[in-house]
Amino acid sequence: MNRNLLLCVLLVGLAAPSASLAGPPPAFEEIPKIDVHSHIFEDVPEVVEMMDRCRFRIVNVCVRGTDVDRMRKAEAMAEQQQAKYGRQRFPFASTFDLTRRDDPDWVDQVKRWLDASFEKGAVMVKIWKEVGMEIKDRQGRFILPDDPLFDPIYAFLTERNKPLLAHLAEPREAWLPLDPQSVHYGYYSKNPEWHLYGRAGFRSHAEIVASRDRILARHPRLTVIGAHLGSLEHDVDEVARRLDRYPNFYVDCSARTADLTRQPSDKVRAFLVRYQDRVLYGLDRTRAPDPQRVDSAEERQRFARGLEDSYRQDFRYYAGEGEMEYRGKTVRCLGLPREVLEKLYHGNAERIIPGLK
Numbered sequence: 001m002n003r004n005l006l007l008c009v010l011l012v013g014l015a016a017p018s019a020s021l022a023g024p025p026p027a028f029e030e031i032p033k034i035d036v037h038s039h040i041f042e043d044v045p046e047v048v049e050m051m052d053r054c055r056f057r058i059v060n061v062c063v064r065g066t067d068v069d070r071m072r073k074a075e076a077m078a079e080q081q082q083a084k085y086g087r088q089r090f091p092f093a094s095t096f097d098l099t100r101r102d103d104p105d106w107v108d109q110v111k112r113w114l115d116a117s118f119e120k121g122a123v124m125v126k127i128w129k130e131v132g133m134e135i136k137d138r139q140g141r142f143i144l145p146d147d148p149l150f151d152p153i154y155a156f157l158t159e160r161n162k163p164l165l166a167h168l169a170e171p172r173e174a175w176l177p178l179d180p181q182s183v184h185y186g187y188y189s190k191n192p193e194w195h196l197y198g199r200a201g202f203r204s205h206a207e208i209v210a211s212r213d214r215i216l217a218r219h220p221r222l223t224v225i226g227a228h229l230g231s232l233e234h235d236v237d238e239v240a241r242r243l244d245r246y247p248n249f250y251v252d253c254s255a256r257t258a259d260l261t262r263q264p265s266d267k268v269r270a271f272l273v274r275y276q277d278r279v280l281y282g283l284d285r286t287r288a289p290d291p292q293r294v295d296s297a298e299e300r301q302r303f304a305r306g307l308e309d310s311y312r313q314d315f316r317y318y319a320g321e322g323e324m325e326y327r328g329k330t331v332r333c334l335g336l337p338r339e340v341l342e343k344l345y346h347g348n349a350e351r352i353i354p355g356l357k
Helices: 004-016 043-055 070-086 104-118 147-162 186-189 207-217 235-244 259-262 263-275 298-317 337-354
Strands: 031-038 056-061 091-093 122-127 165-166 224-226 249-252 322-328 329-332
Touching: 031 298, 043 056, 043 298, 056 070, 056 122, 056 298, 070 091, 091 104, 104 122, 104 147, 104 263, 147 207, 165 207, 207 224, 207 235, 224 329, 235 263, 259 322, 263 337, 298 322, 298 337
Parallel strands: 031 056, 056 091, 091 122, 122 165, 165 224, 224 249
Antiparallel strands: 322 329
16 A cells, blocks of 8 residues: 555545544543643632642742732642642642833842742743733834743753743734634633734744744754644644644643634544544633632632633543533534643653652
């Protein structure tokens, strides 16, 4: 048989679920789960009860580097959560100050801050979309993530064996006209500062993604997790090209499962099977205390129920069979094999993020 034809046959076999061999999908509670990308920076005992019952751990991700007060408060809360509930329930991702980037000793400042974060339990470091889309140099030009400014920090993370969680660029929709039928219409209609259509002077989606790709090439020993499917959520073929090209690149699906449901289910399933060692689960849910009021027990319980509902809905899409409703649309479940689900939900995170095992 022709080699290419044989490869096609094998891939089709992997992509197509076999009712006779696969058996029923695993129950939600059967598989240990890690949400590698959320922001639950509040002590909500109802959430912890849900996590234990559903076998979940949550990596709380600190943002943003241009809001140092928020960054410090988030890390302080992460430390409190770990002290109360243990590092394994609430590992966290640190970030770093971008406001002092013109200081002559800025790199040393960042290294000291991150080393202290690692001592306190940080398992990786976040860089956010403000790099490439918001901060500028002294000449008024947008600073891209592959700017030489960041190379010593990337080298430092490589040395410390800490992954870079990179939310760079936005969905391609940010550069397109608002469309009520698009996946991210709700976000951009409420957050117009990140919707760039018709706004001159900004970097394009392709330019920022290419800048991210240059980091991967320049720092091949640095583990980079592309948040939100690497901002290529509109087409898993585009994600696959980067995974093929850069062995140090991984992606999480946080806040982008809906994008997957808009693509052909056979194509998405084949992608997740083929790259089963490179994709991590995340939800990207946010909660922070309101300094003006204290939530009631009923409100906290409602939040915990909503979080669990979202986790269960995603699990049904990835693990279930047949059709389901997802954000108002009928979609086909993927029916991923048990071994793929184990990697997606915890195995890959435990393998590539030191401190999660």
